Every structure is written in structure tokens, then in C-alpha cells.
Amino acid sequence: MFTGIITAIGEIVDVQALGTSAAHGKRLRVRTPEAYLARVQLGDSMALNGACMTVTAFDAAASWFEIEISAESLARTAGLDAPGAVNLELALRADDRLGGHWVTGHVDGLGRVAAFEPVGESWRLAVRVPRTLAAYMAVKGSVVVQGASLTINRVTDLPDACEVEINLIAHTLQCTTLGSLRVGQAVNIEVDLIARYVARILEVRATGAAESPN
Numbered sequence: 001m002f003t004g005i006i007t008a009i010g011e012i013v014d015v016q017a018l019g020t021s022a023a024h025g026k027r028l029r030v031r032t033p034e035a036y037l038a039r040v041q042l043g044d045s046m047a048l049n050g051a052c053m054t055v056t057a058f059d060a061a062a063s064w065f066e067i068e069i070s071a072e073s074l075a076r077t078a079g080l081d082a083p084g085a086v087n088l089e090l091a092l093r094a095d096d097r098l099g100g101h102w103v104t105g106h107v108d109g110l111g112r113v114a115a116f117e118p119v120g121e122s123w124r125l126a127v128r129v130p131r132t133l134a135a136y137m138a139v140k141g142s143v144v145v146q147g148a149s150l151t152i153n154r155v156t157d158l159p160d161a162c163e164v165e166i167n168l169i170a171h172t173l174q175c176t177t178l179g180s181l182r183v184g185q186a187v188n189i190e191v192d193l194i195a196r197y198v199a200r201i202l203e204v205r206a207t208g209a210a211e212s213p214n
Helices: 071-075 131-136 170-175 193-207
Strands: 008-017 026-031 045-048 051-059 064-069 084-090 109-119 122-130 142-145 148-157 161-168 186-191
Touching: 045 064, 122 131, 122 186, 131 161, 131 186, 131 193, 142 161, 186 193
Parallel strands: none
Antiparallel strands: 008 026, 008 084, 026 064, 045 051, 045 084, 051 064, 109 122, 109 186, 122 161, 142 148, 142 186, 148 161
16 A cells, blocks of 8 residues: 655666567566665555565665566556656555555556646646546545655546646655646546545446445
8 A cells, every 4th residue: 555645756767678569568676765765675665656566685784675567557557668857656555654645555546637737836738538537536536646645626527527727735646756847748546545435336326336334
């Protein structure tokens, strides 16, 4: 589990194919800030741009770790197939602060940046998400974009998509990769965990597919 509070900006410095066909995934080496891996162990979970991955190798002294990402995950995420900056978050510990919201690290779909512009001292970010995720978008609700827990300020339902608007303060832009977003860029989206279960409960009740355990 994660919180959506980015703890560091890492950099994918090497990408190696795990096979010769499109069915094979890739091995990524990620450079981190100094001492970032001090508490990391082999097999730990790490979120990269909001996608939960497993640490398969690391060198804490040299500040790098490696993960292996499947072809399936590569097809359903953005920003994990080439060198470049990535948002990092260590897995949540039981005694950690929950500064964002409950985040699983499972990307639900890809959004597209529709607008990114300064408004006063902040920046307005508009992201178009797939229509299939529209039911999970609510004003003042939470959404994860590139691994960052953000608050939705406005929702506009469109015929083929749903556009959400988010206000980003300067601190968020400085501490994440969101400051380098550009219009048209694909971004990883994870919907609110509670909203996901509420939608499923309502779906089952509407179809009469299950009875209450009570």
C-alpha cells in the first residue's frame, strides 16, 4: 500500500529487454537520491509513477535499484519504458503517516493532459481520463496522477471521456515530476480505492448477483 505522497524523484538510467519478442518485459535500473534506499530490502514494493513494482536488485551505497516490469504492465502504464525522471514512493509502513489517501499502486487507466497552465501562484492541471473511469471522479475526491495523490476541483463529463481539473501548488511541482507535464502527455491514473468498492457494491446490488453476508 501507498499514500500518493511522493518521497523522491528518481531517474530511470538503464532499460534492458528481458527477451526478444513483444511478449517480454524490461529490466529498469533507477537512480535515487543519496540514502533513499537505506531501509529498502530485496523484494520490497516501490511505486514508480504510481505503479507498484518489486525491487529485484539494489545497491544502497551506490543509490540505485532495479525492477522487472512485464509486457502487460508496460502496455498499461506510461513513463516506464525509457530513461527519464520518475516519481518514487516507498511502500507504506504500519506506523507511517497517511498524508494522502489509500493507494494500491495499481494503474486503472491512462489519462491525457488536456491543459497545464499557471493560475496565480498555482498551476491548473486538466486531465482527460477514460469514460470507463468517470464514475470514480468526484469534486473534492481523490485521484492519483503519476503516483501523486491529488484533489479534484472540477469534473466535466464528455461524450467519450471525463475531464478532471486539479490545482497544483509550487511545492508539489518542485517535489514531483508533475512540473514537467505537457499537453497531450499520457499519465498513469489510479481511482480512489473506496470509490472502487462502492461502485462494485452498487453494481452487484443492482443486478441481484449477491446477497448480504448478514
